Amino acid sequence: MATPAPATVRTPEHEAQLDTPATSSSIVSMDKPVNSHSSKLESLTNIxxxxxxxxxxxxxxxxxxxxxxxxxxxxxxxxxxxPRLTKRPSSQYGVQIKERKVQVPSPPHQPLPQADAATNTQSLWVYNFDAPRSAKDVHRDGAKRETSKTIYYFAGGGFQAPASGEHWKLCARLAKDLSADGVRLVLVSYPLSPKSPAKDSLPFLRAWLELALKIANENSRGDEQVILMGDSAGGNVVISLAFWWAEQLASLKRELEGRDLRLESVKARELESMQRLRSVIVMSPPTDFRNINEEIAEADKLDPIMTRDLTDGAAATWTKDWPMTDGRDPKSDPTLSPNLQTPEAWKALRESGLAVHGLNGTADVLSPDCKVFMQLCQKEMIRGEWLVWEGQMHCFPLVVCYGLMEGKEGFSWLCRRVRES
Structure with a gap:
């Protein structure tokens, strides 16, 4: 069966970036990298x-x-x-799923759009996947293995539906298989459109991310890492948060440049916290809400799940009332459509040292634009691993629960990315 040809980048010209990528740091020092990057002028994106x-x-x-x-x-x-997800399993594959409510405070001078007026906070429901401890989770000295990585998972659903049965099973499998590696998983029930479109959800999720990174830093013994993972719509949210985070990190580093960090204890801790985020992993994310890529028509003929009209509708509900000062369609805002991000934003992402991993199947109407994003990551020297599976459907790791070879292979690929992060 024919599959779409590789997508062509149809975005504004980006400046050539040939300098050696800088990296972030897990300690206060500004010059000690978290990740070792090659100094050679070669692609850091492996496909x-x-x-x-x-x-x-x-x-x-x-x-x-x-x-x-x-x-x-x-x-x-x-x-x-x-949304509080009351119709959910209490356990899967021996993994206990426990509900938790997080109170996210509004940032100073920036009240969250849907915050409680009395407390100036907004609630977020999250679901911890607690895998049973085994002999593998105990060190030779008898001490329990400490959690070293936390995955925050954002489930897809067209920005309008929460986690499905397949999502709960995938997350449980990930939590179970990765527990011996010191990994825990938390599913984030993020606000959904049309009641909570991007203009309300993204500011809230940014405030939550700052809080999550701060907590990770406070509870860490020095090596705690945070990973954001998402499929489909959840992948778009994860990418949006990653670009915002990279710009915040760059701004903070500029502010602290040349200062004695021993005298900047508050800002130094903030820097430590921000640097806990180490990688993002996305599956079949929408990356350009305009849906104008010429190859989408061919992909639409192959997609067994979605249609172009369906993704158009999902984009319209998510981008509704997004503030645009120049009269342009909100779908063209880089915050929502990361294929349109500016050279400055890509530079901040590259210099942050964040790894961006992703996979997509080409029998998917979102694949042409997803491949454009992948190619941009390659061009902009973003470190990461990508899997392109010709003829494969949307978010194929989710079918691991049905025993399909493709689901098993996709699941194993995700586990490798987490272990190597």
């Missing part, structure tokens, strides 16, 4: 391409396609703010 498809998957894809896009429906409108 793996696969073309093998199992017979079972080929049959499944054929059977699914007549029902699209009914397989993706948004039957319920969720209230504003973080």
């Amino acid at each position: 793996e391409t696969r073309t093998d498809l199992s017979l079972l998957y080929r049959l499944l894809r054929t059977c699914m396609r007549p029902f699209r896009p009914k397989l993706v429906s948004f039957k319920k409108t969720w209230p504003e703010g973080s």
